[in-house]
Amino acid sequence: MLEITGVTAGYGRTEVLHDVTVSIPAGHAVSVMGHNGAGKTTLLRVATGLIPVMRGKVLIDGEDVTKLPPSKRVKRGLGYVPQGQQSFPQMTTLENLQLVAKRQSDIDEVFDLFPVLKDLLARRAGLLSGGQRQQLAIARTLLTKPRLLVLDEPTEGIQPNIVADIERVIIDLTRRGDLSVLLVEQHVGFALRSTGTYYVLQSGRITMTGEGGAAAIDSVRDAMAI
Template sequence: MLEIIGVTAGYGRTEVLHDVSIEVPTGGAVSVMGHNGAGKTTLLRVATGLLPVMRGRVLLDGEDVTRMPPSKRVERGLGYVPQGQQCFPQLTTRENLQLTMKKQSDLDEVLSLFPVLGELAGRRAGLLSGGQRQQLAIARTLLTKPRLLVLDEPTEGIQPNVVADIERVIIDLTRRGDLSVLLVEQHVGFALRSTDRFYVVKSGRVAVSGEGGADAVGAVREAMAI
């Protein structure tokens, strides 16, 4: 689905990523972990087309999109949920969702994944809790019917029950086989439970990678501590 191959990228003359390669298979979920400053957000900016690469290639469904702008990648099925629980605060929950809704059945499906949004449909988004706004941001992106969902730190600053809801949604959607997920996350347990494969980025390089699951927690924490 998504292949980042030997990518070096950064800002100005400063290289942040150094010869990084990761792969997100069709219908699979992959997590990228690392401390602040490791290069995770830079990697997502490369994946979404927000940052040009210095060297290397980015493939989406086998097509070279290295020089393709973000809008064209969205047209090819990429959906991006950035950090910060972004929403339109003056609009209601329902109005936020209607901005990307194509048909009622799509909205019904998304509300089945996040029932609390249906309960708060008439409330202004700015009055929602941080966790509820995060669910809204994910739901709004899912309404665009992406084939690759890119999530940047979705658990940051939100309550544990909402983290569990987001984890459940990621697992449910990827098990259906029609959605791939690239997740950047510092919450090791959440990341490994939600995804099939992981990469740990340290100082702009892949330090370790492997299969997800509880058995990988030790290896991940060791890699992040080195």
């Protein structure tokens, strides 16, 4: 689905990523973990087309999209949920969803994933908790029917019960086989339980990769010195 191959990228003349290769097969969830400053968000900006690459390629379904802008990558099935539980704060939960929904049945489907939103339809998004806004942000992106869901630090500042809900949703969606997920995360346990393959990014380089799952948590934590 998505191939980031030999990418070096950064800001101005400063290189942040150095010869990074990450692969997200169709129907799979992949996590990229690392501390603040490791280059995780830069990697997502490369994937989504928000910054150019200095060297390397970005492929979607085998097509070179390295020079395509974000809007054209969205048309190829990319959906991006950035950090910060973003929403339109003066609009209600329902209005936020209606902005992108084509049918009421699509909204009903995201209620199956995030049932708490159904009880918050009339509440302005700015009055929701951080965890509720994060669920809303993910739900709104899913309404665009992406084939690749890109999540940037979805657990940041979120209460544990909602972290568990987001973990469940990622697992459920990828089990269906029609959605790929690229998850960037510091929360090692959440990332490894949610995804089948992981990469560790340190100082802009991939230093470790392997199969996800709870059994990998201790070794990844040791490697990251957490």
